[in-house]
Amino acid sequence: MLQNIVSNIITKIKKQDFLVYFRKLSIIDNSDSKITFGVVSGFMKDNLEAKFYKDILEASKEENPNISEIEFKVDLNIDNPSNNDVVDCATFYKNFVKSKKTTKVSEVGTIEIKPSKTVNGRYSLANFIVGSDSQLAYSACEAVCKNPGKSYNPLYIYGDVGLGKTHLLQATGNEILKKFKDKNIVYTTADKFITEYVTAVKKRSIERLREKYKEVDVLIIDDVQFLSKKEQTQNELYNIFNILYEQNKQIVISGDRAPKELEELEPRLRSRFEWGITVDIGRPDFETRLAILQEKARAKEFMIPQDVAEFIATNVTENVRELEGVLNQMVAEYELSGQTPTLAKIAEKLKKLSFTNDMLGLAKEPQKTIIKSYEDIIKKVSDHFGIETEGILGINRKKEFMVPRQVSMYLLKTKMNYTYERIGNIFSGRNHAAVLYSCKQLEKMIKKDQTLLHEVNTIRDSIGI
Structure with a gap:
C-alpha cells in the first residue's frame, strides 16, 4: 500500500520537491478513514504538513477512497534496518523512473545510450541562482545546451574560486544529456586529465587515450590553469582539442583567469581557448548571495530565519563556497544540539571565522553598489588621495601617483573582475604584465602596511564593493 501511495505522490509534485522534502516514509497506523505516516524528523513533518x-x-x-484524513509523526524506528515497512524515497524514485523508461523502451525496441562520465547529477541549470555577475555565463551555457558543437564552441568560463564555474559546467553536461541522450559526455578536471595522461604514458597506452577522447561528443574540462608547467599534457590536450573541434564536438572549459592571462600555458593552446566565446563570473551581489543561501538551505531541508540569512549574506561576500561552509556549520550544530540558529549566535560564529567584527547581532544594511563604470572607481581613488585622475591614468612614476594607480588597478581586478589587458588599456595602454606586477605589488604592500590596508578598505566601503 505504502509503495503505491508514494508512486501516486511522485506523479503529483515536482521531482526537485520530492527529492528535497521526502526522505523516508512509513505507515504507523492505518484505519478505515485515516493514515498516520511516519517521517524522519520534526522538520520533515512540518514541511509535509x-x-x-x-x-x-x-x-x-x-489507493483507498475511504481515506479522509492523514497525519504525520516522527517514527523513531524508521532507520532500523529490520523495519521492512519503510520507503526510502530517493531510492524508490530512481527505481520508479527506471521502470518507466524500461516500459517505454520495450514498446519501441532496444535503444543503446552512451553513458556520460563523471557528470554529477545534482547540478542543473534550474538550481543555479543567476545574478547580474553570472547572467552572461548562464546564458552562454543555455545556448550551448540547445545546439552543442555549433553555438559558442569552445565556451570558456573564468572567475575566482567558489563562484559557480563547476556548477555551470556540470549543469551544462547534464542539460545536454537530457536533451540529447545519445551524446557521450565527459567531464574532467585538469588534475584528473594530467593523472590520466601520466598513467597512459607509463602503460604505453597513449593511442588508447586518444581513441577514447575521439569518441567524446562533449568534452568539459574544469580548472585548466592547473595544466601550468605540464608541457607534454598541454600538447596532448592541444591535439585532442583540434580533433574534437574539427568534428564539431562541443568543448567547454573553465579557468581562474581569461585565456590571455594564463601565461604558464602554451600560446597555441591559449589561442584555441579563445576561438569561441569567453565569459566571466563575478562575485555575487547581496540579493544573489541571499537567494543562494536560501536555496542551499532548502535543499538540505534546513530552515534559516530571514534575519539570520540576511546577516550571513551581508557579511560573507567573497564566494559561494564560504556561504555553503557557514550553512554546513549551522546544520551540523542544529543536528548535534537541536538548537536553531539565532542572530546573536551567528554573529559570534562569523566573528570567530573572521567574516565580521560585529558582535551586536544586528544585521547591517546590505551595501548597495553605486559604481557604474571604471571611471567611478578611479574618481573615488583620486578624491581619497587628493590628486587628479589624469595623474593616476598617466605615466608619472612618482610615489604620490603610483600608489593610487596600483590601488585603482587592484580594485578593478579584484572587485570588478576586469582582465589585466582591459585594465592596461585604461591606464595609457600598459601591457598586462605591467598591470599584473602592479596588482601583486599592492598585495604585498597591504600585507605589511596596515595604514595602506585601511586606506583601501575605506575606498571600498565608500563605493560599496
Whole structure:
C-alpha cells in the first residue's frame, strides 16, 4: 500500500520537491478513514504538513477512497534496518523512473545510450541562482545546451574560486544529456586529465587515450590553469582539442583567469581557448548571495530565519563556497544540539571565522553598489588621495601617483573582475604584465602596511564593493 501511495505522490509534485522534502516514509497506523505516516524528523513533518498535505491526501485516496484524513509523526524506528515497512524515497524514485523508461523502451525496441562520465547529477541549470555577475555565463551555457558543437564552441568560463564555474559546467553536461541522450559526455578536471595522461604514458597506452577522447561528443574540462608547467599534457590536450573541434564536438572549459592571462600555458593552446566565446563570473551581489543561501538551505531541508540569512549574506561576500561552509556549520550544530540558529549566535560564529567584527547581532544594511563604470572607481581613488585622475591614468612614476594607480588597478581586478589587458588599456595602454606586477605589488604592500590596508578598505566601503 505504502509503495503505491508514494508512486501516486511522485506523479503529483515536482521531482526537485520530492527529492528535497521526502526522505523516508512509513505507515504507523492505518484505519478505515485515516493514515498516520511516519517521517524522519520534526522538520520533515512540518514541511509535509505545510506544503504537501493536499497532494499526499489525494495520493492516499487513490489507493483507498475511504481515506479522509492523514497525519504525520516522527517514527523513531524508521532507520532500523529490520523495519521492512519503510520507503526510502530517493531510492524508490530512481527505481520508479527506471521502470518507466524500461516500459517505454520495450514498446519501441532496444535503444543503446552512451553513458556520460563523471557528470554529477545534482547540478542543473534550474538550481543555479543567476545574478547580474553570472547572467552572461548562464546564458552562454543555455545556448550551448540547445545546439552543442555549433553555438559558442569552445565556451570558456573564468572567475575566482567558489563562484559557480563547476556548477555551470556540470549543469551544462547534464542539460545536454537530457536533451540529447545519445551524446557521450565527459567531464574532467585538469588534475584528473594530467593523472590520466601520466598513467597512459607509463602503460604505453597513449593511442588508447586518444581513441577514447575521439569518441567524446562533449568534452568539459574544469580548472585548466592547473595544466601550468605540464608541457607534454598541454600538447596532448592541444591535439585532442583540434580533433574534437574539427568534428564539431562541443568543448567547454573553465579557468581562474581569461585565456590571455594564463601565461604558464602554451600560446597555441591559449589561442584555441579563445576561438569561441569567453565569459566571466563575478562575485555575487547581496540579493544573489541571499537567494543562494536560501536555496542551499532548502535543499538540505534546513530552515534559516530571514534575519539570520540576511546577516550571513551581508557579511560573507567573497564566494559561494564560504556561504555553503557557514550553512554546513549551522546544520551540523542544529543536528548535534537541536538548537536553531539565532542572530546573536551567528554573529559570534562569523566573528570567530573572521567574516565580521560585529558582535551586536544586528544585521547591517546590505551595501548597495553605486559604481557604474571604471571611471567611478578611479574618481573615488583620486578624491581619497587628493590628486587628479589624469595623474593616476598617466605615466608619472612618482610615489604620490603610483600608489593610487596600483590601488585603482587592484580594485578593478579584484572587485570588478576586469582582465589585466582591459585594465592596461585604461591606464595609457600598459601591457598586462605591467598591470599584473602592479596588482601583486599592492598585495604585498597591504600585507605589511596596515595604514595602506585601511586606506583601501575605506575606498571600498565608500563605493560599496
